[in-house]
Amino acid sequence: MSTVLDGLYYSESHEWLKVEGEFGYIGITDYAQHQLGSVVYVDLPEVDDELNQGEEFGAVESVKAASDLLSPISGTVVEINEALEDKPELLNEDAFNNWICKVTISDPEELKNLMDAEAYKAICE
């Protein structure tokens, strides 16, 4: 059974979003990393990239699978988690503590389109 943390926002494509003031941290869920298996590469966005909710901004690869990252929220990338470049396995070790990128949220209204932990748990079952 995969872990789901309370207090985060979730997308149907298995990304999580943690909101801290005007910023948001984006990662993939524990369920997603389980499905992928050993992560061998994370295709990270670049700082200043404009993300749109629901649109692709990178990818996570395992040996025999690749999964596009769809942004849970629109915004501008202000920081990326460079540790993932050398240690993509961090996503397997702890998907919730290893965010992929940090964005400035451009439209908080979009949070309404995301799920809370309860709703997300339901779709993982």
Place this chain on the structure above:
Amino acid sequence: MYKYFPHTESDIAEMLERIGVASLDDLYAEIPESIRFDKDYNLKKSMSEDEVRNYFKELGNLNHPLTVFAGGGAYDHYSPSVIGQLIARSEYLTAYTPYQPEISQGTLQYIFEFQSMMCELTGMECCNASMYDGATATAEAMLMAIAHAKKRNKVIISRTVSERVIAVVETYARFHGVTLDYIPENDGVTDKAAMEQMLEANDVAGVIVSTPNRYGIIEDFTGFAESTHAHKTLFIVNADPSAMAVLKTPGEWGADIACGDGQSLGMPLNFGGPYVGYLAASRDLVRKLPGRIVGATKDVDGKRAFVLTLQAREQHIRRQKANSNICSNQSLMALYVTIYMALMGKRGLQEVNEKSYAGAHYLCDKLLATGKFSLCFDKPFLKEFAVRTTLNRETLMKHLEEKGFLAGIPVEGTDDTILFCVTEKRTREEIDNLVSLIEQEG
């Protein structure tokens, strides 16, 4: 009964019984009547082995192999006897793609060697397991640049790249929706100032140039990498790998991607194929490289082994999101050039170039001495050069063909220019004969 079908009457009967049908026709019962094919094909009758031989011989007699003084993307280099015999080994010839690494270490290992040697020749950091040919490899390099740039949709290509390569790049660009613009040529080489101007708008994903170029000229790319990189544009060099043993390599010029045709590495002319394309890149582009890539690893017992890697880039996983649809390579031809590079080695490839250079310059000087030819460009060349003739080009080439010579290739877009090529296979006697025949022309 036929030699390729081992089924006896009784085999067929027993097998049908196991399946639970009465006849072979019953295996096709679901096919609607209206689309069944129940006639005989309008084909030739079955031939015995000797009849096949004779038929091919008959066709072969309609061909006229010539003494080749032409290149244009297909070069008549020496091909050691060893290669043909080794690649005919059924373990190589009849193997499938090495998806089961435990029983495919042979294929995987030679591809690893191929990648290593191509990196050496081109000066690049990684290379894939090969492409169809040099033209499609260049088209794939264009697609890589587009995928890499994400938000740019334009690639510019020098007019001095071979027209055969440009034709294929144009086709891919048109259907993929890439805007392809042309860098003009200036005195036979890429117009650097024009290129720099085209880069100004910061909307170019990649620049494609070649060396030696369509006229055989060795281009000087000093400053090209700086100019392209200043605009976050990829610098792509199409280069003849044989020549790279002695000429400044794409890696040394600062290229991000190198591509081209490996035919010059001792492969037979074979009427244009199969040849082998290569696509090499700098390390940071490895995940954008299309096609198969082999990597080294270990098995559970710690033994060194090789495996297809970075497969998450490929079409069978990414489907429509893959950067390329390629799902094969020219594996056996990659083996061909790998064995060639092993045999020729460090010294041999230099000697091939040294001898081709000498022969080409000897022919060039002799042609100029006839007074019927002039050099199109006063630029350095290796084994291929373009000359203008005062003779009627078509008549001249036809006459020489009748005497057994393929005397160059007419340069498209001109009516008096010929591109000659001399490899290490051409002897002084052959060159002298060619020139004396030309001297006799009107």
Place this chain on the structure above:
Amino acid sequence: MKYYNKLIFEISKPGRVGYSLPQSDFGNYSLADLPQTLRRETPAELPEVSELDVVRHYTNVSNKNFGVETGFYPLGSCTMKYNPKINEEMAAMPAFTTLHPRQSEESVQGALRLYYELAQALAEISGLAEFTLNPFAGAHGELTGLMLMRQYHIKRGDLKRTKVIVPDSAHGTNPASAAVCGLEIVEVPSTPEGTIDVAKLEPLLDDTIAGIMMTNPNTLGIFEKEIPQIAKLVHGCGGLLYYDGANLNPLLGRCRPGDMGFDIMHINLHKTFSTPHGGGGPGSGPVGVAAALVDYLPRPRVVKHGDRYAVEGGADSLGSVSGFFGNFGVMMRAYAYILSLGKEQIKHVGELATLNANYVKESLKDCYYLPIEGICKHEFVFDGLLDKSTGVTTLDVAKRLLDYGYHAPTIYFPLLFHQSIMIEPTETESKETLDEFIEAMRTVAREAIDDPEMVKSAPHVTPVRRLDETTAAKNPILRFKDLNY
């Protein structure tokens, strides 16, 4: 035999050579005359080895490989039939191998005639009007075929047709080729019986559809018997039908794509027409079209005027997809095969391939789960072992088969099932070979119950065992220079 594990670089010794070149006497011409800026700065570190070093090395390396001549390949979708020897002999004829592709038409009449006659033979076998042999491989043929589809619509001024329908069971190349060709993919689902759901296809058809890509029989080995209806619907909306020829083999002598209503198709000469796979290529992917599309075929086009053969461009052509005439050497092999079989034998290929597939299927369905019952064509798909309680997966079964001297079947494809095992025994395999294979498959099924750990750690007797693919993908080592000792 001792396991050989050296790379060519590791047997190199400075000063050795493996070639001989003629002396030349051209006087004082030297590469040193080239400007320094144009010359290579550091020499390429290529191996230095003797001729015997090379011969022994690549012979030993070859021994780590498995080919059709080593053993049986039940590899679904790949049609691993016997590669006749006479084909190789013909392809090596110097009267062809020494031809330069830029020679005059006059001097290559034999080669052009071979090209033309092979194209004609493929057209007859397919029920289409004309073929180009220029595409280098199946995927390249697909791309060329889709370009033809687009060119057809573009030339008619019908520019909004930018979508192509692909079944969810399609080969991965289909959507990838469509994307490279600038087409948008629309997926049509399969019915529980594994064929295209015609009811779900109909609503997708409108004036933005360029066409549909299908393979028939499909990747489950099932004949799409609704094809006349599908053709009518797709043509009715103005779209074209593309036939992926990967599965053509079972139809030889029984059914032609052109008669089914297909407008464009590619053929894999390395599947149906017996040319060797060569460890991944060179293949050849000729593309055929119905009469309405002939003018759009790629350049160069080989045509016949009276009894002369000529090379033409064509103003409406989609352009070039290859530097020259494609993989000509592969065409020679395929033509030798067609001439050998002739009209009398080619027609038996399909039924014998289909017989073999059904025989294997019926002999194994009591220990492997057959999700779709009924007569298949050249191939069929099991969804793993019947007994799922052992934890032994399709991957484990495949790896254990290697120990028994078989190539593994195609696994985890099609994607419709979780544990796909796709088996295609071609017509060149005997009943005895199939019986032995069936016995091996049954043994593995028993072992999965009796000793699952042994199956899960297979293979055990291959040159190398299971590999660490994760590290290979995480930190790719792609050349000799990057190997650490």
